[in-house]
Amino acid sequence: MRRVLTAAVALAIAATLATGCDTGGADQAAPAPSAKGDPSRSAAGTPTASPSTSTTPSDTPTSKPAPKPEKLKSGAKGERVVALQKRLTELGYWNGKPDGSFGGKTQQAVFALQKAAGLGRDGVVGPKTQKALDRGVRPKARSTSGRVIEISKKRQLLMLVTDGEVTEVFNTSTGSNQHYEQEGQTYLADTPSGRFRVSRQIDGWRHAPLGLLWRPKYFNGGIAVHGANSVPPYPASHGCARVSIAAMNYLWTNDKLPLRTKVWVY
Structure with a gap:
């Protein structure tokens, strides 16, 4: 009787293993498949290595960011x-x-x-x-009509304006607001604000007491728009509005600042 029960238990276990319900022991008890039936195994039943389809970060081609263009400055060409x-x-x-x-x-x-x-x-x-x-940054005008030369002391810009539209812009350097001495007197290097007109002009160098003025266009006493060899991007003059020699030649040649032209300084 004991032998009959043992045989029955053995048959039950074998049937259970054959169905694959007990996945924990099925892989151990199941016969090894042949190499012919399973391409991932060798003839001896040993699993063979297969090419990996995963891609590691080092395998992924990386595109380098485009280099930033070099800064353009004085002396550059091209x-x-x-x-x-x-x-x-x-x-x-x-x-x-x-x-x-x-x-x-x-x-x-x-x-x-x-x-x-x-x-x-x-x-x-x-x-x-x-x-x-x-x-497309551009400065805005304050005047609304007519032909006006606007000089912004805050922005240090000289602008040609027609009917409220800025047509051309120049770097300028106005009064430094520093004190200076002349013939024993102390003065302030200031460019007074106000509305003026071009009243006189000199087509050439003016050897003024405080320095050389190229082709000055006077609009407020001895204060003028004039060409200078040095036009830094900050206030540096004794009161005039400096522009470059080339810019002053352009303004004269093209009659951009004729006599009686309005000049607004603010």
């Missing part, structure tokens, strides 16, 4: 400079004719753009200045 010069002209920042050479005229125009955009005034076209170019 097509990027031509594009810069054309864009400055398009926005009204005078810099002469595009020639692909980043010289003094281009630097003066970049100064003017940076002033209008409220940026640091280094004369170099970096990311922030390029964004200002891309956005």
Whole structure:
């Protein structure tokens, strides 16, 4: 009787294993498949290595970020400079004719753009200045009619305005607001605010007591718009509004500041 029960139990266990219900022991008790039936195993029943389909981070080709364009500054040459010069002209920042050479005229125009955009005034076209170019930053006029020369002391810009529209913009340097001495007297280097008109002019160098003035256009006593060899991007004059020699020649040649032209200083 005991042998009969043992045989019955054995048959029951074998039937259970054959159904695969007990997954915990089925893999151990089941016969090893042949290499022919299972391509992942060798003839001896040993699993063979298969090519991995997973991709590790090191296997994934990575695209390097595009290098940032180099800053454009004085001395640069090439097509990027031509594009810069054309864009400055398009926005009204005078810099002469595009020639692909980043010289003094281009630097003066970049100064003017940076002033209008409220940026640091280094004369170099970096990311922030390029964004200002891309956005098309331009100063706004205060006058609404007629032909007016507007001089903004806060922004240090000289603007040609027609019927409220700014047509051309120049870097300028007005009074430093520092005290200076002349013939034993102390004066303030100030450019007074107000509304004036161009009253007289000299077509050449004026050897003034405080320095040389190139082709000055006087609008308030001895205060004039004039060309100078040095036009920094900050207030530095004794009271006049300086522009570059090249800019002053352009203004004269094209009759941009004729006598009786309105000049607004604010």
